[in-house]
Amino acid sequence: MNEFSQQIAADLPQDGKPRPEWVRALRDGAADQFRAHGLPTRKDEAWKYTGLGALELRGTRLAIEEEASQSSFAAAVIEVEHQVRMLDGRMLELAGGLPAGVTLLSLDEAIKNDVTGNGVTGLQDMLESLPASKAKQLSSDGFSFLNTATLENGIVVHVAAGADGGRFLLNWSTTEGDARLFNSRVCVILEAGARLELLEQFESANANTSNANTNNVVFQAELGEGASLQHVRLQQESHDAGLITRTEVIQKAESEYAYYGFDLGGGLVRHDLHCSLVGTAAKASLNGAYLLDGSRHVDNHAKVDHMATDGFSEQYFRGVAGDSGKAVFNTAVYVHPGADGTEAKQSNANILLSRRAEIDTKPELEIYADEVIASHGATVGQLDEQAIFYLRSRGLNEEQARMILTTAFCQSVSDKLTDRKLSEAISQRMMDVMPQAQG
């Protein structure tokens, strides 16, 4: 275990708070694992291309519990009726009230309610069942262990059977100051036939000042039969900030999960996105765009486990890297024995705008079932010179031509959003940060 991990382990607080026994056991167990294995290193296969040097270099320390001295938030990317403000991993407030059938609580409140018997159905099971990533080295799961070892902050959303929860915005911000690591847990439970749209925005309130904090968020969702979750994530953190997230989605029969992720900022970003299709005819659609400039690093690992019949999954990711930006993309599909009739599509295309930029993309596909339709493609290339000439021959200069082509390339992701207002707002954000081409 390296010095950085040891420092974080040493910062793990001595816990004197009253908690239910199962929570204490969960926290202690994870703390032991973390002390034994630490954070991932490049020796872990899943972290081969992503080192944590940037966090260490900034002197990142584990945040210990304290009240924030100030709180400021970026303006919401679009107007949303129900908005939850998350500061330093803690739920601050909910604006806009709750639609019928929706329960929304801070995590510690939800756990307290659990003690009195008014808890959210399924919460304990969910928290206790965060699956291991099955990596060979346990350090691969270091951030998850750390997250569970400090389990306290976060949010729980429950939508009752058949209810339409509408759209919620989780607006994440951190208090500016020394580089700190904040842990938070999001739990989303949709009962059968329930529906919810979650829009997450990770953005520093003040775009002009540097913010070297890191959020470590574990997002768990369970979709009951026929439930539907649309999950949109806009990440436009400061260039010094870190964001480590893990999304675990369990899908029962005929449920639908749709993810649209936009990585437009952040210095060190890692997202592990994992769907388990445990019920028949479940559908997972994972889409994302990542735009890199400066020396930013964005690593997305997307994986779908098809564990039941007739499932459908698609992964559609587009990346653009300029300057000395570095993107890592790993897309995996695993079709388990018995998951007959599965259809799985994977598509990842990337454009390099500079010689110093780097993109590492790796598709993985393992099939152990029959009647499976699967396709995958991963490309890294430059802009089409024929297309550039065509645009120039009509009067657009080279810079405009390149901008139009890279924007269109990324818009193919935002265009998939059916809400035109949202897709246009995100498309505009992408245009604003589009990296420039250079030699």
Added chain:
Amino acid sequence: MLKITNLHAKVAGKEILKGLNLEVNGGEIHAIMGPNGAGKSTLGNVLAGREGYEVTQGEITFNGKNLLELEPEERACEGIFLAFQYPVEIPGVNNTYFLRAALNAQRKYRGEPELDSVSFLRLVREKLNVLHIGDELLHRAVNEGFSGGEKKRNEIFQMAVLEPMLAILDETDSGLDIDALKTVAEGVNRLRSPDRGMIVITHYQRLLDYIVPDKVHVLADGKLAATGGAELALKLEEEGYAWLEDGGIGSITNENAAPAEAP
């Protein structure tokens, strides 16, 4: 308007144009015909400024300016338009958005005010009406999934909106059936004007049944081997290009053995 003097050009190190002279004035339509590999498309690409086409000798002036010193977009803004032989598909870029950006870039260059989306749409509808083209191509990505005929019509539509001074049609008839050919030719004829010059590059005479040229030139082995009126095209139709070699003008002996033109 356009004056080409002793033009020599290389593609991939191979000399394709070998001393071409041509002058086009406003209101004139010039047809350039010739066998495959004679350098017809090279001429179009040199005029538009495509990379990889190296001019080794000679000069081209356009309205008195040295064209060879201009970037492709500057040439477009000066009023040169190339209708591509193979229009490029650009997924994700909306045709209307692209055309408005292009028109406004040209207007800006000329010091004219840019058009807002309302005025632009009005202009576009007017042009579509004149050309008898439906508006479905406005909503699609540039050339993406277009049939051959749709791509060529889109080129003519762009030309109508951009209103160039000199239009170069590079084998616009290739790959078109007779109905599409007529539509395209009709579009071109509607754009004929006393101020506008046109160069129609074609391999076959049939396009010239519908677009009647003022002059017909035969390009062979990188030079104009013959020039005449519209009747020259008919002679070519009857006799093919073989008479060129019989007359000892060209050195091309076999179309298949002719050097392939760069795309």
